Amino acid sequence: MEAIGSLVTDANISKEAKPSFYLKHILPILNQNRVVHFVGFGNRLASDPLPFQLQRLRCRCNFHALRFVPKIQEVGALLIRRMRQNVTRLGRLDPHLVGPYAMRGQSIRAVKTTPRYLALHLRFEIDMVAHSLCEFGGGEEERRELEAYRQIHFPALVELTKTKKLPSPAVLRSEGLCPLMPEETALVLASLGYNRQTRIYLAGAHIYEGKSRLAALTTLYPYLATKESLLSQSEIQPFANFSSQLAALDFIVCTASDVFAMTDSGSQFSSLVSGYRVYYGGGKMATIRPNKRRLADIFVKNNTIGWKVFEKRVRKAVRQTKRVFLRPVGRSVYRYPRCRACMCNTDN
Secondary structure (H helix, E strand, C coil), X not given: CCXXXXXXXXXXXXXXXXXXXXXXXXXXXXHHHCCCEEECCCCCCCCCCCCHXXXXXXXXXXXXXXXXXXXXXXXXXXXXXXXXCCCCCCCCCHHHHHHHHCCCCCCCCCCCCCCCEEEEECCCCHHHHHHHCCCCXXXXXXXXXXXXXXXXXXXXXXHHHXXXXXXXXXXXXXXXXXXXXXXXXXXXXXXXXXXXXXXXXXXXXXXXXHHHHHHHHHHXXXXXXXXXXHCCHHHHHXXXXXXXXXXXXXXXXXXXXXXXXXXXXXXXXXXXXXXHHHXXXXXXXXXXXXXXXXXXXXHHCCCCCCHHHHHHHHHHHHHCCCXXXXXXXXXXXXXXXXXXXXXXXXXX
């Protein structure tokens, strides 16, 4: 794509670029080469005001034109089946996600209850952790490690810390600006009533500090699985060097889940999953969105309150984020598809 001049990155297009920019600068590339490859497109062409018909086109592209290639659909369907313990059940979104593979390979066996699973997008990779400027209980060794990572990957942030007084890690945490730690996530899920028998699919890349950091979560929830643990080496090998394809597998399993829980409601992955579930699920598919500021206030006081009080406060904080809202002005239609330009019936 780059060789023929069809590669367009987010550096070439400002986030606030209007439709006229695309007509002037992108359409000629498309006319000449018949293809344009956007890299890091993010939420471009999402700022209001957008013409109704253009917003509608964005919606149809995201929810109707999006189709995964057969090999991703096949393995995605395999992951879903294994999370459901090979019990025959066609999920509401399965046909949209995995197409003809939705019911293939299902084994029928008698069960008293249909196995359900919760998908968890745990945003606690090292890039997220380092960029937050927060501290996570690792002391001086952790501070040195994260600072070294920032020096390499976020040099602009390092320079900013030298020239501007930024909030301290303690203030950042009190304001809910730090990523939820795995142990905090375990407490949230437990307070919502998810017990040790809950089957959890963990999506995402490598968690910072790996197994040691996940110990609290895996101890409380022993039936926690990842695509790496569900697939054999030969099954996952074709995707090993393609991060976007691995993310596509996570997207399929998370979107098809009975409950989707996110620890960072602002991430693009979580936004796409939750938006897809609203669009095809009619707003009736359970999604847990954290209000990290409210949770931060609860966690700060968790040493001085009993479990029942903690449980009650967490449930209240989560309940306030469960409602599916109409798309706010200026927000992406991918995350908030409930609007006239996207969903014909916004009353569901």
